Amino acid sequence: MALNELLSAADGLGYTPRTLELHLPLELTKSLSLKARAFLEIAFGKKGYTILELTGDAWKDDQLAVGYFHKCDPDVQLEILTFITLFVHELTHRIDFLISPFGLQYYVNTLREYWHLQEFVPQVLDDPKTVDSMRFIVGLSDDVTDREAIKGLWPELKGIIHNFYAWGDASNVVPLGKYAEEGWSDDFKGTSDLFGVGIAMEPITLLRMFHTFRISGKDKLWYLRPLTIFETKAIVNSLLFILHLFGKQGPEICHRYYERVYLQRQKQLPQDYFFVLDLGARIYGANDFEALLKLNNPEMLKSTLLILSTICWYALQAPPFLKGQDQRIGNPILRFWACFLFWRGIARRTLNVQFTSSAEALAVLDESKQAAALHAKPIGEVLLNCRKAIDNMIELNRKRTWHPDVQTHFKHIFALMRPHFADREPTYSSLLGMPDNGNPLLGCRSKEDWELTYDDYKTPPAVKEWLNIRTDLFFNLVKPGEDMMKRLESHFQAFFIPYNCRCGQGMTAKWVSRFLREYHLKCAFCGETKTLRRDEMTFM
């Protein structure tokens, strides 16, 4: 069946935020049935289409296209919608990472991590003991090496890597169970209905730094994490777009779509695709999201989806924290919790807030004691942090990133992101971040908005090579093979530099990166330090 083939092909579809790459399997279009292809030709008036065209909504007013759609078998209808919304889904990820403060935090930390590794990796490559312990680098113990140079780098590097691990790398990495502890640092612990919708949750802390929640008594390895917010937002956008396309018939189509694309594959997919939708449905008293869809109530469905879109957008405003700031201000889950309780109060009328838009309501939340208690900074302060961080990173990338391709890549990312912080008014209003019609592309207004959606950028191979190594090196228990060591050596262009100190007691050698402009060497015998400049050296 074509729909099954399409869903199977969609398993290979994905977005990699660090490379900005949208992975489109060839089978995706090949698996489309003849009837679905015919629809696309009628709706878009030609045989070849760009992603931007595919995610357009002009055909919703075209009687021929809409008429054809309704005459199709239910499975063909779902095939068409699955195909179209896959792009809405993945573009939502791309835009969320590039315009949100949390996305900025993610890229800032990725580059900071790289700066440390460009010094760290070349030095461990000649140390068999450390190389052996590099399996699952996130678990590398503090006393793994006596070498001063590495010991000095490790504490800060560990902080960054552990933070990514605690986030699940903002994708589908799952930390080992032993890294999740019950309760938060302020002695907040115990299972209860923390979201006020009848689900027993418990607060936990990952790697002693990331406060979040998990469902009590269920899968102990799953917890509320950045991926949950990104996936919820993408599914919400897809459903809102279907409502936008089909008006009154939207809820019934949404129901069939959600059931076939998500619910029937619930065993295969992680909780991140379902949990927040179920949580949101409970605001209005439905048992779960499926039950809400079954009510076939357009207003209630749209209201729930818009509330969830707003909550997730608020959560993603967690900025990079600056030196001296509490790192909890960068936690999107704390913001998510504050915002969920706030909207639950509004929807159930236990909270009296006057507003004309969701952005206005969020401004009220910003001023509340609850938001402050959960370290959710008001948007004005968030944007101030972001502007400082991005300008600082642009400057530091030029100075500190040794590998020219990596430097170029981050220059490109920060250039795409900067206008969305520099020019943003201090409000939550965003046509891209929380589009009422679910399609962020329909919210593009400026050149800078459109640039976010272009897919003509080619990630430098050296950047991809490093990122392909990174996940397995950091987060996988399987020992890195020889080939990975060779790839690391090749990426960081490490070479062995022998140094004969004038004390004459012997030779000191050190692995360094070829991209480094200066090499700081310390004699292992007398302790004297020496700085060699790359442009004064001869390479053999």
Add this chain to the structure above:
Amino acid sequence: MTALGVREYAEFRCIFSNHSGDESEGGATMPELTMEQAIEAATQLKARIGGQTGDAYQQLETALQVFKDDGYPLESIIPQGEDAKLGFSLKSADARTFFEIYGKLIRKSLCTPHGEFSKLIKKGLDTSVGAVLTAIVTTLGIPLAALGVIIPVAVIITNTGLQAFCEFTAPKK
């Protein structure tokens, strides 16, 4: 624990830990095996199930559950080979899916002309589950915590036959 009967679960722990099976379900965690214990457990398992590959898959299912219950996500022993992405790609693996993924990994590293499986075949050690287990663990760098999962994998491969395993999983021309 729902996917696994309590009795089966306790039995599984006993195979690998030589304990009496009276551990309470909630508090126990499977002790990390040494390589020698793992070889012994693999030999016992192979002897017990004979050529019944279906039983070995059942043991693998149990081992995966135990591994997860002990706080280890399956993803932690499946190399990704790429930067983490957002998409539908992550699947909770049942025994057959897991074996499919690991089979590819093992074939890529061990079935080459100079790979460890080829060496075992030449030396006539291809029916020794201990030798197969050792080859997998050392070549792939499997952590001790995951030995329990690799034991049934080694038994399935040995029961299939190394020659056949390498051919079965070879990419279709």
